[in-house]
Amino acid sequence: MSAPGSALRAGSDPYHIGHAPSAGVPEYTGHGAGGPAPKRIVVGYGFWIFILSDVILFSCFFATYTVLIDARNGGPGPRELFDLHNTAIETACLLASSFACGMTSLAVARQNLLWTEIFLALTGALGLAFIGLEAHEFFGLVARGDGPTRSAFLTAFFALVGCHGAHVTAGLLWLGTMMAQFPAKGFKQTIRHRYLCFSLFWHALDIIWIGIFTVVYLIGTITP
């Protein structure tokens, strides 16, 4: 407990996350009543809201997958189709990529261009490996005649996993743009804000993948 008037008022954020004092605004109470929040907070917060909306988009595909999982139209089910080895390598790639992305954040915080570029390249390479493995799995299934048009179950599978893959691909495009922007523009505030959003996006895709890994691959192969 702290006395009124001290730096820590009731309901305030003791860690001052995002409540760095800005010009003309004496203090923040933690409920935005102290005036407009600084740009970094606004950008990060807005992007969080976007990520939440994206999670809802994925939830629709998860829901359709669970509804259609038994609608196999005489075709194969998860146990016949999925190879957990491939999925394990995919998962490892994506998680390692997220780790590299975290390292990039540290390099960006230190404004070290060389390490920023190295870790961004590593993030991208691991992401690319993930996409390559996923494409390999998809083409293999289609080649065997088990493409998305085979049954409603496969439709839902390809849509859910493919939607995640499309997000990773878009993320790679964004990552390439960021790799060009750091050397061209330096560690400007706007560029660092943009990187903050990218890292949020990249980590969020990991969380979605954990959902896919569990619901599609793990539960799919252990239940009869």
Next chain:
Amino acid sequence: MTLLGKLTWQAIPLQEPLPLYSGLAVVVIMLAVAAWVLAKGYLPYLWREWITSVDHKRIGVMYCILAGVMLLRGFIDAIMMRTQQAMAYNAPGFLPPSHFDQVFSAHGTIMIFFVAMPFVIGLMNVVVPLQLGVRDVAFPTLNSVSFWLTAAGALLVNLSLVIGQFDRTGWLPYPPLSELRYSPGVGVDYYCWALQISGIGTLMTGINFVTTILKLRAPGMHYTRMPMFCWTALASNLLIVAAFPVLTATLAMLLLDRYVGFHFFTDTGGGNSMMFMNLIWAWGHPEVYILALPAFGIYSEVVSTFSNKPLFGYRSMIYATMAICIISFMVWLHHFFTMGAGADVNSIFGIASMIIAVPTGVKIFNWLFTMYGGYVRFSTPMLWSIGFIVTFAIGGMTGVLLAVPPADFQLHNSLFLVAHFHNVIIGAVLFGVFAGYIYWFPKAFGFTLDERLGKWAFWLWLIGFWVAWGPGYVVGLEGMTRRLQHYDVAEWRPWLLVAEAGVFIILLGIIAQIAQIVVSVRTREQRRDVTGDPWDGRNLEWSTASPPPSFNFAVLPDVTDQEPYWDMKARAREIGQLTRPEPQYEPIHMPRNTPTGFVTAFFAVITGFALIWHIWWLVLLGLLGAYATFVVFAWRDHDEELIPAEEVARLDRANRAARAAALAHRQLRRESQLESRE
């Protein structure tokens, strides 16, 4: 595969005179407007000040203009439908079935997505940052992108009039009818791509406004000091963020079915068409409240201002708003009780649907008690509000009737249902945005609208609405189903003739509205709002000049009360001068205008059109263009411009002088009143 995909000369409806001529008329009018703009040399001004503007007030005005123009288009569809049903008793009428089906589909799509949505979002754009006491929304450029993507969607829907055809499956494309097997044409594709593009715009608006309201408020503006309109805008935008991704996902699934042979909703391959109903209404029911809640916010502002009283039960109003926000996600199944989910499921959703009427009822009583004991001024915004309370209460009660599953089994897809949702959407949303645009018009443009024509418009609309849709309840109970191109039941005929008369009374109301704007613009010099506070308002939007400077506030206001401006005025009257001494003016950074939004929308239209007609190289080109726009935008160095302190001082001193004069005038009047009493 050819160079132009599915697009051939057959797409132009040369054999069907009605769509051809109406389409050509639209094209001619658009070309005439473009020629007039060019000839008068307005294009550079429009480009500089409007098309590339990232100012929330300008974007808001453009949203409202888009909505107004689309309202005319949607209303022409309404006249055509009413006229068809008035004529088509044992007769073919003047619209063949394929055309009639397009008309009712286009009417619903346009009225919801391109009238109600942009109107509500437009008013939020104009008002919310002003009410919060800040200079702009969180992401001004994104705001411009949102608007132009909405306009791009509207353009695609209207292109279908001349090139190809529109969707014939109703305003929601229910499968399996909307699947490729039963709807092989481009109609459903026009619908889906137009809504995907404008839906992305709406989602970004939602993100933008949630961030603005939660993170950008004037110092001292606690949650429990936010104006009611900001609260409802917050609720509405939270719903947008939570519901619009569902629409995007659902339409994406339908498109995958149609374009690459997936089996989400098909009747072959194990698809499940009822999954579409569940998904689309998981978006669709919150959508109703995305539209209605901001309208409730407008009524709260209007009723309190014109009753000269604070809003009754401010906190209960917040609870009611947020309760509706949450419960709106728990009622979607009442749109298809007849799916056969079973008595238990239907009962739960029926009860939830009835429960949502409770917070809505709380709101109605709050408005009534705000008026009670107040000094009520019957200006046009107030008339619309009172008309709303009566109309909406009746529409809400028919909704509760429909929430009873056994009753719904009888009334499902009848005209009773259609009358119900017109009763609530016209009665709540449309009346609300009409009240709102008259109320905030002087803020946006600096002069008030003509009251006499405004009152004509109100009475014609109110009477016209009831004459047009009262009969809908009757024929609905007599068993008439919706979307009938012709019929042979003699009992329905007189009612449909009455409804036809009603639609023309509404037409007179719309003419009165147009006349009101034209007359007011012509006589604007006599109706200037010099004080910036024409209605004796209570919230911060009335504390700036009309129209406000681009930066809204020279110095961000200090909020110490739930009705900040009313509080400021009261204190100023007490001390006999303005509450704040002249501040130290500082230069202000404002975001620079950018064509990013317009260019993005340009490529979105190209991509959408190419996707509809399967012109794959053009799809690629459009996507590349959109990515290039993104990179160019990301590369720019100067995204802000500086407004010098002298300019800020000049504008703010003028506003302060006007307010001081108004205060002195008021003191003088009070003193003379006191003297005459003595």
